[in-house]
Amino acid sequence: KQYDLFELAAFRYFARKKPIPSQTGGPCNGEDTSSSMVPSQASSSHQIVLREEGPGLNTTTEGIARNRKRKRKTRSTYTPNTKEVAAKARHEAIRPFILAAYEAFGQRLADGSLPRSWIQPASSEPEMGDEDVDFVALAGVWQADLAEIVFQDSEEHFPLFNALVRNDCASEVLAACMGHTFLLPKRSAFLLSDFSRLSPLIPATRSEGYDIILLDPPWENKSVQRQATYATLPNRNLLGLPLQKLAHSDGALVAIWVTNREKLRAFVESELLATWGLRLEATWHWLKVTPEGETISPLDLAHHRPYEVLVLARAPSEEQDVPSAEREQPSETQHVASAEREQPSEMQQAASDEREQPFGTHKMNTVESPASSQLTVTPSAPDNFVIVSVPGEHSRKPPLKCLLEKYSAKGASSRGLELFARELTAGWTSWGNEVLRFQDAKYFVAK
Numbered sequence: 130k131q132y133d134l135f136e137l138a139a140f141r142y143f144a145r146k147k148p149i150p151s152q153t154g155g156p157c158n159g160e161d162t163s164s165s166m167v168p169s170q171a172s173s174s175h176q177i178v179l180r181e182e183g184p185g186l187n188t189t190t191e192g193i194a195r196n197r198k199r200k201r202k203t204r205s206t207y208t209p210n211t212k213e214v215a216a217k218a219r220h221e222a223i224r225p226f227i228l229a230a231y232e233a234f235g236q237r238l239a240d241g242s243l244p245r246s247w248i249q250p251a252s253s254e255p256e257m258g259d260e261d262v263d264f265v266a267l268a269g270v271w272q273a274d275l276a277e278i279v280f281q282d283s284e285e286h287f288p289l290f291n292a293l294v295r296n297d298c299a300s301e302v303l304a305a306c307m308g309h310t311f312l313l314p315k316r317s318a319f320l321l322s323d324f325s326r327l328s329p330l331i332p333a334t335r336s337e338g339y340d341i342i343l344l345d346p347p348w349e350n351k352s353v354q355r356q357a358t359y360a361t362l363p364n365r366n367l368l369g370l371p372l373q374k375l376a377h378s379d380g381a382l383v384a385i386w387v388t389n390r391e392k393l394r395a396f397v398e399s400e401l402l403a404t405w406g407l408r409l410e411a412t413w414h415w416l417k418v419t420p421e422g423e424t425i426s427p428l429d430l431a432h433h434r435p436y437e438v439l440v441l442a443r444a445p446s447e448e449q450d451v452p453s454a455e456r457e458q459p460s461e462t463q464h465v466a467s468a469e470r471e472q473p474s475e476m477q478q479a480a481s482d483e484r485e486q487p488f489g490t491h492k493m494n495t496v497e498s499p500a501s502s503q504l505t506v507t508p509s510a511p512d513n514f515v516i517v518s519v520p521g522e523h524s525r526k527p528p529l530k531c532l533l534e535k536y537s538a539k540g541a542s543s544r545g546l547e548l549f550a551r552e553l554t555a556g557w558t559s560w561g562n563e564v565l566r567f568q569d570a571k572y573f574v575a576k
């Protein structure tokens with residue numbers, strides 16, 4: 130599988146720097162980039178100025194009244210509404226970080242310090258076709274309850290829908306269903322079900338919960354609806370997702386993909402996080418580039434940004450969740466732990482290394498696990514971190530497991546969960562109504 134091997138294996142560039150196309154500011158790379166990376170200059174280099182070009186004015190007597198209306202419409206500048214102003218302000222704030230990330234990436238390409246595997250173009254993905262299993266349609270027929278998935282070697286049978294299926298082996302397993310072969314990564318699990326049937330995912334106790342939860346919800350979106358890429362869900366339904374029951378009692382890192390729509394970002398930040406009991410920690414951006422290294426659209430194009438947003442939030446540990454007045458006095462173990470904290474841990478070191486990167490800012494807020502167990506200090510995810518990669522086909526997101534583990538107290542042994550997934554990840558549990566979609570053996574190449 131093209132994505133399995135490395136942290137951000139979707140990088141596949143050629144060692145040639147190309148300018149980021151900018152709607153109004155022209156190329157901003159190479160020699161010119163240094164100036165456009167200065168935030169104040171970057172901010173002033175473009176504005177939302179939309180021009181409406183109407184037909185010539187009607188000068189007949191009866192047309193005068195209409196002309197007045199038309200004149201009002203054909204103002205040469207457009208006054209943005211409050212959402213557009215807010216969206217523009219967000220764009221201005223992240224722009225210097227995106228330019229710095231793009232520049233840093235270009236330099237690493239030029240000096241050959243990226244791993245070879247990132248530069249080699251991946252072979253193109255097979256086409257999705259009519260012969261693919263349509264899990265959403267299949268779920269709607271009466272035979273769905275009888276559908277099974279069969280592990281190839283052991284010949285064990287499991288229900289395909291509404292049951293948690295696990296591959297506990299330390300190697301991949303091939304499994305057959307609906308005449309197709311699917312690859313189940315090592316120590317992965319999946320639940321193929323609708324939103325209304327999530328209960329097999331919920332752990333018996335929160336101490337068996339998930340340390341990392343990644344979600345890519347099917348936000349309502351005209352383009353997705355037009356192209357019928359997948360079914361969307363009303364935003365309000367997301368409020369009912371039992372996030373707190375899924376998060377580990379020691380706390381969890383929650384990463385949510387969000388579109389650039391200002392209304393949606395405001396909903397997530399002001400309503401969704403509060404309802405799920407999460408604290409906003411950082412905002413990351415994924416800059417999408419072509420295999421030739423150009424952004425997929427001009428950086429400043431207001432209605433088609435070349436980036437997507439990942440909101441990172443923290444579910445508190447059960448202990449932190451208790452209102453402060455009810456919290457017990459610190460125990461002796463907690464005192465020992467705070468003394469230990471003065472020595473930087475390996476995780477803190479990793480975080481401070483991360484800080485040196487030019488395209489992310491790092492807060493040193495720390496998250497503690499409960500006093501009863503061994504205390505560890507989790508570095509907060511850096512703010513304004515930028516991921517640069519070539520997007521996979523069919524709106525697939527880049528793989529984030531290794532990156533997110535850096536900001537989870539349990540590191541590589543974190544229990545991970547991906548919600549609304551279309552593929553499986555080694556060591557993680559995945560859920561969605563088409564969770565096996567990209568696990569079809571045809572999407573993998575033999576090593």
Ligand code: SAM
Nearest residue numbers: 323324345346347359360525526549551561562
């Ligand atoms: N992260 C995925 C990727 O990179 O391939 C894309 C996820 S896509 C934005 C959202 C997914 O949620 C789609 O697979 C869609 O079918 C699924 N979905 C939509 N409505 C759902 C529902 N009611 N229950 C479960 N999954 C649903």
